[in-house]
Amino acid sequence: MPSDISKIPEKVEEVVEVAAEVAKKPLSAAAQFFKMEAAGGILLVIAAAAALIIANSPFYEFYDYILNQVKFGIGFNDAGGTDFSIKKPLLLWINDGLMAIFFFLVGLEIKREIISGELSSRDKIILPAIAAIGGILAPALIYYFFNAENPEALRGWAIPAATDIAFALGILSLVGSRVPVSLKAFLLAVAVIDDIAAILIIAIFFSGEISFGALYFAGACIAVLAFMNWRHVSSIAPYIFVTIILWIAVLESGIHATIAGVIAALFIPITHREYKKDKSKSPLKGLEHDLHYLVAFAILPIFGFANAGVPFAGMGLDALLNPVTLGIALGLFVGKQVGVFGFMSLAVLLKISPKPKGANWVQLYAVSLLCGVGFTMSLFIGGLAFDGIEMQASVRLGVLMGSIISAVMAYSLLRYGPTNKQI
Secondary structure, three states: OHHHHHOHHHHHHHHHHHHHHHHHOOOOHHHHHHHHHHHHHHHHHHHHHHHHHHHOOOOHHHHHHHHHOOEEEEEEEOOOOOEEEEEEEHHHHHHHHHHHHHHHHHHHHHHHHHHHOOOOOHHHHHHHHHHHHHHHHHHHHHHHHHHOOOOOHHHHOOHHHOOOHHHHHHHHHHOHHHOOHHHHHHHHHHHHHHHHHHHHHHHHHOOOOOOHHHHHHHHHHHHHHHHHHHOOOOOHHHHHHHHHHHHHHHHHHOOOOHHHHHHHHOOOOOOOOOOOOOHHHOHHHHHHHHHHHHHHHHHHHHHHHHHOOOOOOOOOHHHHOOHHHHHHHHHHHHHHHHHHHHHHHHHHHOOOOOOOOOOOHHHHHHHHHHOOOOHHHHHHHHHHHOOOHHHHHHHHHHHHHHHHHHHHHHHHHHHHOOOOOOO
16 A cells, blocks of 8 residues: 555656646647637626626716717828828727628638538538528517517617627537537537628618718729639738728728628638648638637627626616517527527428437527527627617617526526436
8 A cells, every 4th residue: 555655646747747748739620719719708798797887887977988979080181182081989990990800700700611611511501591590580570579669769670680609609618518519510600690691781771871982992992802812812911901991991881891891801712822732721711710819809808898888877677678678688588599499490300401410409499599699799780770878778788688698598508408418
């Protein structure tokens, strides 16, 4: 026995050495992605919580003043008297400018998933597509039910139809190996299709008066991007330069500026001209990887901090029962799970598509709940739908209620519910 005890330090040293070697090994791309989404989601929660605390403190007036009253501008004027400038409050720079980078990343993800990912074949796309359609229709119908008699409020019908991919994947990552990889891929595909729908909704329903001069200029920028892609230009710098010009043109055209990010992303080459056989040299994947850090750890937390501040002073039960608030909250919590799980179940039971491999019905239901976390995209669409302070407060309250309840219930089911190994 003493001799065994004397060997303990040696065994400890061996374990430490093995652990060190494992730590040095690079994570797979998927593992890095989900790890990043979890950390980004947590940071987004912290930023939103900080905004709520400030909004209900003596600092709210300062918070509101900086975001909505202080204007920042960029522009130039020449000797001939030509003056061009863009001047907006900080909140709009965040929502129109920084979020264009977010949508640029979304566009890169969409292109990658269509070419080589979860949307690259009929077998992969059919179930998440059906689920996503249900997840858009049911929340919109619930919102319509509560606001049918108010034409102004009906502008917010798309708010509960959105899913926050960062939050959803972040929560899914927190339960680790309890969830099969196929289920994570399914959620990613649903969220990507959901993003495509949100982009189309923004472009069609939330554009202002069209300026055709600016639109023609935007068309010229798109033609330049297409030409560079056709000529297999692999350097990212020219694409970024033209994208910035495109963003300004789209902003001035009356179409929401974030659409420029999505359009530009579709022209980023997925293979490098000089390394066509080396997939690790992909300009698109390299840019996507780099932007994930910027978006997850800076842009989304800044957006959450700027848009989640809801002052609760003077709010009573009537605020919770406001039709807009109820329509959004129940659209996210009830509508998403009914639409996603209902349409998905029908597709599986009718043998249109099989269940994700290794997933059980409880986990699939939990993921449908997770789709009700609409935070970033819902707040973004809410900002486009309504301008007034009271309406914005109703939107933010509804989004927070629906997203938080959906997140808590989904996490609880995934964390404590049965896995396939247990049933």
